[in-house]
Amino acid sequence: MPAAFTSTPTSRRQFLALLGISAAAVSCGTATAGGGSGKQLKKLKYQGAVGSVTLPELAADLGYLEDLTLDWVGNTISGPQDIQSAATGQTHFGGAFNGAVVKLAASKAQIQAVVSYYGSDQDTYLGYYVLEDSPIRSARDLVGKKVGMNTLGAHAQALLDIYLERNGVSKADAGKVEPLVVPPVNTEQALRQKQIQVGVLSGVLRDKALAAGGIRPLFKDHELLGAFSAGTYVMTRRFIKENPDTARTFTTGVARAIEWSRTTPREEVIARMTEIVKKRGRNEDTSTLQYWHSYGVAETGGRIADKEFQLWIDWLGERGEIKKDGLKAGDLYTNEFNAQGKG
Template sequence: MAAAFTSTTTSRRQFLTLLGISAAAVSCGTATAGGGSGSGAQIKTLKYQGAVGAVSLPELAADLGYFEDVKLEWVGNTISGPQDIQSAATGQTHFGSAFNGAVIKLAAANAPIKAVISSYGSDRSSYAGYFVLEDSPIRSARDLIGKKVGMNTLGAHYQALLDLYLSRNGLSKADAGKVELLGPFSAGTYVMTERFIKQNPDTVRTFTTGVAKAIEWSRTTPRDEVVARMTEIVRKRGRNEDTTALRYWRSYGIAEPGGRIPDKEFQLWLDWLGERGEIKKGQLKPSDLYTNEFNGYGKG
């Protein structure tokens, strides 16, 4: 059986595992992505990776004028969420976005990173799902026993969702009928290095608050207008991209107002990774992984 899903343009990113990352490599690279110059000036141009045919929230925020004196510099397209945040951790870019489970694994490998705002998620408009043909004999979790489920990447978001579904349905036949999936939640975040945040607090605040405003603009603006704006953004950047997929955009799927990050968005995956033995139980707590300090949305 192959896994299929619907999602926002952001959440279509493919996720790679983070096995093999060394603390030495990460700590060595963070100096490159450090902060302002020796004179104390803060960085105002943020390097980042994009995605073909998609408009990320920072790109939308910049186009809407929410970044004030902060500019974006595109350095190429990412191949996955984990690759995107590794690039931020090693100094190739100033921020990256990935599934929160991938953020946890990178932090557990001693990368000095912090999530500053949610980047995508699952809501009633945009969500992940697993589908079979109408005449398929697969109708429940137990029907998957002995079957193969195709995954683009092991150890990443969609495998995590499938594992939760199976574990929640595997106790008994009676319990299987009581299980539901996760409901609305923010699945990924934008991260920066702790050093960059410390040395560029005003830039980080402008970036984070601008993204928060873009999240709310996308929620409150008629969908056709949002799609038209994103289509124009893709056309203006002149990278010979197909804008067809943007027609099907519904939302970024972010659950919390302004993309603020609650403990539960990380605790869910801390528990899951701990149970799987991929991180040590108790090694990290949610507050180690994120901060809402720089998100000015809703603060007056």
């Protein structure tokens, strides 16, 4: 019987360094550009997620992307991989935790964030769970323990680091906490089988695990930082320059979809998402959609603020991952193409 997760010895420092090097090497790619003849691109390549509906997919179904169409090229469970695909021209946009966006930009990748797409609040959050009878009760209890998460160097690992630091765990002891890559669909199983001692869960997978009982939260990300937008969609600067109308339609469409999801009864949103998943015909399970609550975006229409990047510039800078003075938060994003919530 195969293991419920894939372990990797790659440290956060190594992972982020690799991300930066590979991004810098290909940041001059041209695949994300328009045709160069003045005609703007209308068909956008992107990666999706199994059994769920991304905001661009929702926007397209609602008609908010107008004359744009989406071209699904596969699925991903990794934000850093998704934005790297956008930077290298394999896709036209990608979304990730803002810390990963900062790291990629620090590596000289020519990307810019255009709209927030997920965040954390009291209904939609990332939780760090242990078994009900686990002896783990505090940050210090994590020393020497395995923490399963979807990817390294992103949101889950950043919040783990912040939790350890804010609770007085030394850098030396924090280095003994072992983050492991665990596919989200396998996290609950790995936790219950004691292959890991802590499982990072969110969304429908978290709610299903809680409904089954036997686990409890150690901490939640919004308890550390309050409600906040955590990730953004990025495009290359060249793509934006050559396709400004496309960038505007995409960004505003996603922003409108965020507000539609806020103001529409939850049952109606879930029904719409279920219909979208069924229509695309990928033989996906739609049962988990019933646990959807919100996208968790803090600002109106996903508009971006300096604070959403400055936190991670500081975090990465303090750990030597980037030169803290080398980036300005305001240079990493633009609200120019987001017509939702202006003023």
